[in-house]
Amino acid sequence: MSETFLNVDIKRIVSDTLKIVLPLVLGGAILYWMYRGFDFKSIKNILLNEMNWTWMILSFPFGILAQMFRGWRWRQTLSPIGEHARKSTAIHSIFMSYAVSLVIPRIGEFMRCMVLKRYDGVSFPKALGTVVTERAIDALLVAIVTGSTLLIQMRVFSTFFTQTGTSMDSIFGRFSTTGYIVTAICGISALILLHFLLKKLSFYEKMKTTLGGIWQGIISLKNVKNIPLFIFYTLGIWACYFLHYYLTFFCFDFTANLGLQCALVTFVVGSIAVIVPTPNGAGPWHFAVKTMLILYGVSDINALYFVLIVHTVQTLLVIVLGIYGCTALAFTKKIIANNK
Numbered sequence: 001m002s003e004t005f006l007n008v009d010i011k012r013i014v015s016d017t018l019k020i021v022l023p024l025v026l027g028g029a030i031l032y033w034m035y036r037g038f039d040f041k042s043i044k045n046i047l048l049n050e051m052n053w054t055w056m057i058l059s060f061p062f063g064i065l066a067q068m069f070r071g072w073r074w075r076q077t078l079s080p081i082g083e084h085a086r087k088s089t090a091i092h093s094i095f096m097s098y099a100v101s102l103v104i105p106r107i108g109e110f111m112r113c114m115v116l117k118r119y120d121g122v123s124f125p126k127a128l129g130t131v132v133t134e135r136a137i138d139a140l141l142v143a144i145v146t147g148s149t150l151l152i153q154m155r156v157f158s159t160f161f162t163q164t165g166t167s168m169d170s171i172f173g174r175f176s177t178t179g180y181i182v183t184a185i186c187g188i189s190a191l192i193l194l195h196f197l198l199k200k201l202s203f204y205e206k207m208k209t210t211l212g213g214i215w216q217g218i219i220s221l222k223n224v225k226n227i228p229l230f231i232f233y234t235l236g237i238w239a240c241y242f243l244h245y246y247l248t249f250f251c252f253d254f255t256a257n258l259g260l261q262c263a264l265v266t267f268v269v270g271s272i273a274v275i276v277p278t279p280n281g282a283g284p285w286h287f288a289v290k291t292m293l294i295l296y297g298v299s300d301i302n303a304l305y306f307v308l309i310v311h312t313v314q315t316l317l318v319i320v321l322g323i324y325g326c327t328a329l330a331f332t333k334k335i336i337a338n339n340k
Contacts, residue, residue: 023105023278030283034290038304046305052251056313059247063317066240067094070134073233074112077130078122080223085120089332092325099322102315105277109135120335141238142271149268152261242267248310254302255293266292280315 071091078085093115097108109131116122224230246263249255266289273288274281286307293303 026276027278027283030278030287034283034286035304035308043305043308046309050253051309055247055250059244060317062240062247063244063314064321066237066244067091067098067321069233069236069240070094073230073237074130074134076224076226076230076233077133078116078127079225081126081130083116083122083126085116085122086335088328089116089119092328092332095321095325096329098318099325102279102318102322105279115329118334119329119332137234138237141234142268145238145264146268146272149264241271244314245270245310248306248313251310252302252306254298255306258293258296258298262293262296266296280311280318282311282315285311 068091071094072087074094075085075087075090093112096115097112099108100111101108110128113122113124113127113131116127117124242264245267246260249258249263269288269292270281270285273284276284278284290300290303290307293306294300298306
């Protein structure tokens with residue numbers, strides 16, 4: 001019996017370790033490939049002498065406000081299903097979720113639900129359901145913006161796909177017979193893994209209750225009382241994300257005159273790139289935004305400067321907000337709730 005538990009513990013440790021290590025390795029590998037041979041000492045001169053920090057500082061409030069809007073919107077989706085969180089708790093949980101996701105991508109979504117359960121007695125399954133709803137809405141909005149941007153800047157996207165080899169024809173054209181076999185094996189393995197995972201989950205007694213709670217969270221949107229305010233928060237989140245990014249263009253001479261359309265295109269491409277599970281999109285975001293900037297006439301070295309500095313500074317802001325949220329919650333009085 002003890003040997004069985006030991007094996008389970010080892011498997012859990014290995015699984016948890018891989019969740020942390022693999023995203024870091026992936027992001028690190030892409031960054032290493034991009035910055036191999038790069039003179040990092042030159043960054044000091046850019047930061048101290050050539051960069052306009054005023055615009056960077058002016059972008060910070062929008063980065064903060066985006067997360068606050070997300071917290072306020074979350075409270076709206078919780079209310080129709082009988083779950084009520086304090087504004088401060090919701091916002092601080094959002095701050096923490098983004099910071100925690102820097103270590104383990106996507107884990108922040110679960111973390112913020114746990115924070116609300118612990119401090120405000122909010123049902124974890126229901127909170128998780130509302131998070132699913134939020135992400136679906138955000139994905140829809142990003143899809144709409146992406147489609148609109150693609151139509152407006154079709155020429156630039158076409159050049160991007162051609163130069164990076166990301167068109168479907170070029171991707172499949174490069175596949176050998178072995179490549180197809182390996183891809184098929186990976187796909188089948190993923191399906192088998194998903195099957196056993198679902199089979200394992202079915203043994204838990206609380207699974208029905210948990211899935212029911214998630215479903216309630218998902219359908220909560222139809223009962224949101226103030227739809228215009230919900231729409232305002234949703235648009236506000238992404239408008240603030242964009243401004244948080246766009247204002248950084250004015251920090252550098254080589255991006256200051258690129259214009260709003262370039263900012264929108266690179267923002268959209270960067271937003272899609274962060275889907276790849278690396279800490280804060282590190283690696284994929286750098287590559288995608290850098291490539292698009294080059295297509296707009298920015299030199300390779302300047303594009304590298306931009307993505308490295310902007311991503312690093314904005315990531316530091318996420319860390320600071322996470323520390324603040326964690327500290328604030330330490331002084332927050334917990335609300336005792338019935339077993340939720």
